Amino acid sequence: MPSPPSRRPSLRVAELAERLGCAFEGDGELRVDGVASLADARENDLGFVRSEKLAEELAASRAGAVIAPPGLDAGGRPVIRSHNPGLHFARAVALVSPPVRPGPGVHASAQVDPSAEVDATASVGPLCSVGARVRVGSGSVLHPQVTVYPDAEIGADCTLHARVVVREGTCIGDRVVLQPGVVLGGDGFGYVFDEDGGWEHIPHSGRVVIEDDVEIGANSTVDRSMFGDTRIGRGSKLDNLVMVGHNCEIGEHAVIAAQAGMAGSARLGRRVVMMGQSALAGHQEIGDGVFVGARAAVRGDVAPGTRVWGTPHLEEGRWFRSIAVFAKLPQLVKRVRAIEKKLGLRPPRD
Amino acid sequence: MPSPPSRRPSLRVAELAERLGCAFEGDGELRVDGVASLADARENDLGFVRSEKLAEELAASRAGAVIAPPGLDAGGRPVIRSHNPGLHFARAVALVSPPVRPGPGVHASAQVDPSAEVDATASVGPLCSVGARVRVGSGSVLHPQVTVYPDAEIGADCTLHARVVVREGTCIGDRVVLQPGVVLGGDGFGYVFDEDGGWEHIPHSGRVVIEDDVEIGANSTVDRSMFGDTRIGRGSKLDNLVMVGHNCEIGEHAVIAAQAGMAGSARLGRRVVMMGQSALAGHQEIGDGVFVGARAAVRGDVAPGTRVWGTPHLEEGRWFRSIAVFAKLPQLVKRVRAIEKKLGLRPPRD
């Protein structure tokens, strides 16, 4: 296997702390050029510790510097102090190991309609296709092979990775990140019978609206609405291979894990969490803060704050109690049979 | 958020009715330029009503005109009469709000093999790649970035959205619609052990056949067969992220909802319905008119007309009865324990 990609920038701990807005202790001149888990860290890596619980791992680690809560003994190595080490570590990663980011301008091989408005600071990569009247805001990056249909709008500082498709009229806010292969605005799955008993598609004249700070994972799909908007609320994060049906409305700060799906016209409140492979049956209200467990399938409305699991879903506690009995059903049958014997009852024929 | 895309055509109600082949009542000169639900409609929008049940919503609606069954009181607004308001509304949407449709011809940036035959009325968009001996029929549209491998055939009036991939030898009928990211003809998942205990792929020399009027949703995949055809029957509709394994045969007018999957060599009759995230285990016969409930997983054959749910599947009624008991299993255990106590039986050790 060939070696990993090389030549990351290096940063002094003092500079890193300053850019993070944190205090530091120890040798601020030490340079870090990578990030790693405590177990894997080398001398020039930055690590992080959330709490005293990891004191032992920290002691054993070769990490050159760490981000740690105030007061935690960093064993003499330079330490950046934070009350939220996870958050500041995430930001440190972005500084130490910045993502690939092409420069501004439209690549010569990209096909951009003359009526499209691409901000001068935006980047349109090789072999992109940008349709009529499209707008691309400042600082946004279209990686290679992105296709944007006519009349779509893309805000500022967005990242559209390779092979994203944005269908006509889709509206994307600021700082939106779309992983490779995302499809926004595909036609919704709505049909009526024609005169001969075949299915005839209902044209979907609505659109998809992606609010600010939304991020969507690879090969996920969000269908356009029949009319009105399919909407994904500000700050929501969707994982890979997620399906959002036509006319769904997802509130702010949702977390939708991989391979989850929701049928048409589901309405999700704020801060809903759906774990992997879970599903919503559609035409339902999912209240604020609802937690949908992995692989759960939800029919009908769910009250705010409820945690649900199972197919079809039950409230979390009920499901866990039922599933515990499920695992012992053969024994339960034996107990019933023993009782029947004792009472001289015949077992049913089945 | 920026404003929605603008400038739709407007149509007179009389003209719309004529093009739909329907009678109308009221002011035929009123122009509509959009479609909407009754709740959201504005003065120049067309709405529709299926039955008297929505009379109240209709009375409250601002819709300028509606499609409604004969006799239903439209409150004085122009009304187009139809015994199938849903169907005629679908067709009205296509007239009032026609989809993006590029003109005929091959874009200068498309890479089309000289041996390919593209009908003069077909459209091959920017950055498409069309292989040797491919045929594209009259009126078909390839949106940007479509890839067609050699020896594939695409019928008339098809729509292939951006980034569709059609592998070699795939055969597509007329009026087929493929949403962005669909993959037709990927190699099937079939392996044999080699001499060293590794997996060796069985080359798939068969093909995929998509019959007329089939529509397939974004990022769905249909694998080519080992030999013979993987076939999707006329008029069938597949949603997003659906998986069709090698050598499957889907009959006419199937409806396969999002994230459903079928393993190899499943044979589906006519008018089968599979709801979201359902699955077929493969090598099985699914009879005409079978309904597979959401998230159901079906092993073995299913007789025509049967409705099934659950993992593994049960007949619908049985599954609903069992799942109702499942939710109360803890109480059932308590009842059994109470009986045991009364009888002086010891609970099992487990």
Add this chain to the structure above:
Amino acid sequence: MPSPPSRRPSLRVAELAERLGCAFEGDGELRVDGVASLADARENDLGFVRSEKLAEELAASRAGAVIAPPGLDAGGRPVIRSHNPGLHFARAVALVSPPVRPGPGVHASAQVDPSAEVDATASVGPLCSVGARVRVGSGSVLHPQVTVYPDAEIGADCTLHARVVVREGTCIGDRVVLQPGVVLGGDGFGYVFDEDGGWEHIPHSGRVVIEDDVEIGANSTVDRSMFGDTRIGRGSKLDNLVMVGHNCEIGEHAVIAAQAGMAGSARLGRRVVMMGQSALAGHQEIGDGVFVGARAAVRGDVAPGTRVWGTPHLEEGRWFRSIAVFAKLPQLVKRVRAIEKKLGLRPPRD
């Protein structure tokens, strides 16, 4: 429907046998130009038989020649003898019906960064995009529209089908096959709370490593790790629409069927099998040779060699016994009720 693609090469049975390293009996001069199942075979097709069980089908088949175990009566037709007919048939298919394979060289429409190193024997198809410092090994084929981000490495004799995306720093071994639409190295799904209660992405500085002889199905996704590697072990085969989360490690020779998913940091031993739509909850050890049944959802570790089914998973035998009772739960309730009546116990209020 138009006719299937034409003009396959034809091979003499004697030549085929020699290239397979097998003996043959009968007329070695017969030419075969296709492969087929026994039922569908024509006079110039090659078929195969695993065992005596198919003797009747073989007798009725029109196949011109077959691959069969030593001693099995081939009815006078030329027969290639093999102790592993499936394996030799797979290899015969590749000879009789070789896959589409473009010639070496970089297509004029491909966009290849000057710093990329593409072996002279490799093929980079139309409209591919290859980033800075990418390496493509000897004999590898990039079909049209593949995107490779900077610093990725692709070994020898790989096949990357149309629209594959390989993100930065991804490392691909030799003889790897990626079906259309595969995404390698998308950002992992990891977030921390920011100061305002929103989700902030943790940049993923790690990479994806795909070892030799791995094959991945259409539109599957493998996320890059937070740090370190997401790794798919040598010889593993993944089907379509599979999700591999960040930091997962899959051992050698795994088989992961369609629509299966694994959350972050799952570690799979050697020869793990996951059937369709199954799932791993993440942060867990799955031992060598574990079999995860279709639609199973696995939490926590699983010991080597275990077979599991269900949501949440149970050991195979337990699950099958419980699911059998599940189907008869209504009867079980009736039995308990009958006992309660006999004992004069009141049914619970529920």
